[in-house]
Amino acid sequence: MNDKQNKESSTFIPPKKSWWEKNYRAVIYIAAFLAVLGGMFSNKPMHLNVSSATKGLFDSVEAIPKKRQKTIAEVEEKLKKAEEKKDDKKIRELKTYLTRLKLNTNGVLLICFDFDPSTAPELKPMAISLLRQAFKNGIKVIGNVGYNVISAQLAQNIIENIAHESSDKFQPKKAGKDYVFLGFRPNAFMVYMQMGESILSAYETDYAGNDLNTLPIMKGVHDYAEIEDVVLLSGYVGMPEIWMNVGKTKFGKDVGLGMTAVSAADYYPYIQSKQITGLLAGLRGAAEYETELKSLGSGVKGMRSQLYAHSLAILLIVIGNIEFFISKFRKKRK
């Protein structure tokens, strides 16, 4: 008898689930998929307000040629003073520095591509806009990867695609002359510190294996002194800290950030403290940058899908709350 009772109690029969209870997750996923897809078919123009964080980075990159001219003027002034004092060592140093500065008159931008396929939807549009802006202004670009070796090929493809883009805005750019992609070296912090001493000692060759000594762009770049701005596009927490420590604090460079939306919130305090020039936060940041650059791409396109997906999320939250209050009301009545 006891055995029979135990058997009966152990065979638990779950209550019969309705179709909605069985399939509500699938319905929500399909709705989200359709919302995103709907955004892609929409051609409705989107008006985006460009935030000061985005504007800060845009203006800083835009001002690179001016920064270079300012540095050249300052070095020439110092050279005059050294010649007056007849300080041979100083004269030689300044002449070498000046020669290098004048080889890239529109300045040099270092872009660190620290993203992989999982963060590319947010960071790739930023990289494309930054490269277009730099090439449009005749700024030379140095690219590298600091964290994940897998990012290297992705970054190389992006740079090459944009460099070969022939539009009204700029002529196709040449590898080794207008841009160089250095690739990856292990231990980002040490590599960035070493780049402050000499880029050639940190990277002997570029990603394609060309000797850096033979590349025209590198004739004018020895270390951070010949680089105006550093922009980090990262999906990894910790990388911005390294660049702020090395780039800004140690070598006094202007550092800008492009972060995935998940980690962007952590870096807003650095804008107020002026430790970074600006911050692009996720896809929204990328879309704002495209708007500011007047070169709309996948960022703005993605924001349409974001709008539809967020509208769906709000709708589901409202429905959920109504359902919650109705069931609460029913319970009270019972």
Add this chain to the structure above:
Amino acid sequence: MIPDTFIDLTGIWVAALLTLCVFSFLIKDNFMFKLTEAIFVGVSVGYGIVLTYQNGIKPKIEKPLIKYVHNLKVDKSAVTNTIITEINHFIKSNKPTNETQLAACAAIPFNETGFGVLMDETLTRSSLDLANQPDVSTAVQNALKNSTLNMKNIFALEKSAEKYSKSYKTVSLSRNLWVAYIIFSLFLGLLFLSRFSPKHAWISRYPMAYLLGIGVGMAMPLNFQTQILGQIQASIIPIVHTVSGTIDWSKSIGNISLIVGILSVLYYFFFSLKKEDIFSRGLTKVGIAYLMIGFGASFAFTIMARVSLLIGRVEFLKEEWIMGTLKYFGF
């Protein structure tokens, strides 16, 4: 985007099907999802190992060591003769165009010519000391002093200097030390592998200690300066912000909000005092409100990030897979 070749199209189809396999997890855990997961991990690790070798071990260890062993066989006097011949050849092929230029070039001392500056720079890069090698130095100086140097082609000069510098690395003491350092680094790196043997795992503590010591030593002062001093400095701001004598209300309110936020959140995390009086409880609640606003913003950003990832995949499926395939077959 239209795939260029059939192989490109095949790649897109594989990527699309794997994407769909991953999405199938949303309905139920299944064999195809597990298979895709295994493929992803395997490919990532394999690809990562190859790339790390190509970008780390090959340029930093393999190439310098092979070059060093190869260059040990090079004859020093032969290298010197080649350099002098190359420099003379350049000078002969770049004759100055007029008398003034000739006089000016001849008068420029070795260290003040463009060649001197660039050469000096190239040598500094490879940590060579020209002064300690009087025979080569004198030979190069004489060759330049007796030359009619034309300065118009600075890159050709630098090219000569680079060749000089590269060949010269073979005979430098600093190069030997550099190679010794590479071997030492390689040895330290190999010690990490001792972790595979439980008996010898303790050996891996040495390279670990070396890495941590250097890392912490270099990062600590910079971190302190960036994270602590920089942020403290940025929070010392005027409560009332004025622009040419008039109060900037929006900025002032922002500053007040910032100061209140910092103090209240710091007070909330100060657990050494009992927060029983009205002021303490009020300040703590304000701190919590600030934290909640921060968390809310982070959460909203997280949703946006996840939707962005979905957008990336849906865009790939729509543009590259469906549209790409249709366009490839001429539809």
